[in-house]
Amino acid sequence: MGERKLLGPEIVQATVDKVNIIRAKLKAAQDRQKSYADVCRKDLEFEVGDRLSPRYIGPYEIVERIGPVAYRIDMPEQLSQVHDGFYISMLRKYISDPSHVLKTPEIELRDDLSYEEQPV
Incomplete structure (x- = not known):
């Protein structure tokens, strides 16, 4: 063996x-x-109060810095089901552009606070 x-x-x-x-x-x-x-x-850092736009929607304002790479954002009521904490790679600094502002037509209110609807 x-x-x-x-x-x-x-x-x-x-x-x-x-x-x-x-x-x-x-x-x-x-x-x-x-x-x-x-x-x-890219080393990014934002300040509280900066205006940010999370990817594809926004702009929103930073409420607080949660950690070195996470921020809490002031979200509107329509997005209350979305968590308000975002990782830094999902954020972009908002650059102001006058073309982003939508101009609404003037609405003439009557004395009883009603108005005439017109198709757009």
Whole structure:
């Protein structure tokens, strides 16, 4: 059948060496991915009271800074079911533009506070 040998310390040492090699390769891969991510990262910081526009809707005002990368926003009543905390990557600084302002036509009110509806 063959001889049996007790190889305990040699097997343990070989396993430890392989684990160290795996850790070193994982560390190198993490460092490489971090360097790629850091190139694309933009350090953003907002102040309380700044006007922001969450992606695709807005603008809304910052109420408070929750943490280093999260802000609480003053949301309108229609969006009360949406959580008011947003991660910084979902926010964009609002740049004022006169074309964003919608002009409403003047409505003539009668004495009894009624008005005539006109199609648009």
